[in-house]
Amino acid sequence: MTVFIMVAGVFTGAHVWQETAARLAAAGSEVHAVPLTGVDPGRPAASARVDLETHIADVIAAIDAASGREIVLVGHEYGIHPVLGAADRRPQRVARVVYLDCGMPQNGVPALATVPDQALRAQLAEQAQRGDREGELAPPARDEWQRWGNTAGVSDAALDRLTALAAPQPLGTLLQPLRLTGTVVAVPTTGVLCTRNGVSIDLVQRLVDFGDPMLTALTSPQVTFFELPTGHWPMLSCPAALADVLLRAAAGEGRSLRPVGAGAPPAHLRPFPLDVPELPRDRKGHVDLYVPDAEGPRPAVVFVHGGPVPAGARPTPRDWPTLVGYARLAAAEGMVGVTLDHRLHDIADYERATADVTAAVELVRADPRVDAERVALWFFSGGGLLTADWLREPPAWLRCLAASYPILAPLPNWGLTGSRFHPARAVAHAGALPVVLLRVGRETPEIAATVEAFVTTAEECGAHLELIDIPNGHHGFETLDAPEEVRPALRRAMRSVVTHLAG
Helix, strand or coil: CEEEEEECCCCCCHHHHHHHHHHHHHCCCEEEECCCCCCCCCCCCCCCCCCHHHHHHHHHHHHHHCCCCEEEEEEEHHHHHHHHHHHHHCHHHEEEEEEECCCCCCCCCEHHHHCCCHHHHHHHHHHHHCCCCCCEECCCCHHHHHHCCCCCCCCHHHHHHHHHHCCCEEHHHHHCECCCCCHHHHCCEEEEEEHHHCCCHHHHHHHHHCCCHHHHHHHCCCEEEEEECCCCCHHHHCHHHHHHHHHHHHCCCCECCCCCCCCCCCHHHCCCCCCCCCCCCEEECCEEEECCCCCCCEEEEEEECCCCCCCCCCCCHHHCHHHHHHHHHHHHCCCEEEEECCCCCCHHHHHHHHHHHHHHHHHHHHCCCEEEEEEEEEEEHHHHHHHHHHHHCCCCCEEEEEEECCCCCCCHHHCCCCCCCCHHHHHHHCCCCEEEEEEECCCCHHHHHHHHHHHHHHHHHCCEEEEEEECCCCCCHHHHCCHHHHHHHHHHHHHHHHHHHHC
């Protein structure tokens, strides 16, 4: 008999598993939803000190009490931390660990690192540095759950109940580092990704393809993945589908990831769809310049890659064929094409990525081969949030801003609510700055919504927006879609940028 031991995320108790547990039990499984000390009313704290080790002990107790041999531990969000801690100490009892819409906790890192609200994370980190680890974190109000994860699919009644039964989270559970001996790495794992919360199997495959050694373990045969087309709380939005996925995971089913270097090149290393001259690069620090054979200082187009891109990715973005292709295409038009690397390795890195891009632009403008008063910036994907500062206060030398399949407002679970990285608001201040936007028709719903908000604001305020639509295009269309569909859009966009630079 399969035994499912399930651990909920922050502020929530064993009650969230009720419907999923009933379906698993009906299928013949033994099911235990673990009440966590100091959070679940079924297990009040015996003392004021409740931390991660307390919750690890709760899960270990459930493992030790289980009668079956095939134990599957399921951790949702924060719950994966006590699950991993317990599995690391009882690896011989655990047949599989299921990561339910959560990150990949590492030894020595507290659960605080996974808190999506960046302002709150910084506040709690400062508190921890002062040695203050006591107290509780108040649960969100009904309209604040979205800050902790996408609520897509959760009914109003379920959201009401989630709010009514929410409990404060002991700070010690978030601030105490997870300690692992390493034995848990031998336990098979399954990741269940909720696509409406922003993560898909294809996205994880792309991250693996970047070549970061930290992620290569995900290609192991004992690691599988499933997707659920819902938000962050599938036990509330689609309990039957979740139960089915958990049963299949327990049986060893699921999709495996392709190892790096196996089969066709990953999308980001496929050839650029346009034929461009083989112009050599001139490397200066974190910036590469592709300079045309032309007289006098030339206008420049600076291409800003998206992300987050893992810190260990090799080659780095400025050497990706797509970005090099764009830069050489600009050089073929008589412009200086520029690629760069910036440090957007995590959602929390937008501040330092902004500093990297600003430094790169100043380096380019200081180059004697560049006309410092005629520069365009072209952003991609997650780099789209970096457009906000340039839109809000465009300098006189910025003659055009372009963006390909950009994210133009923080996604709900990114923890950037209220931050300055919100282009869909900043475009209201763009004034006469020309903006060229390449919009793809097969964008993910969450990203498409940010683009639509940007376009709406731009139209309302009379911004100089040129839309170039690729109806059948995907995010990363240059290497994912048929060249005959993307070539006209690329040529049109480049012509528009060059025209604004020449004006």
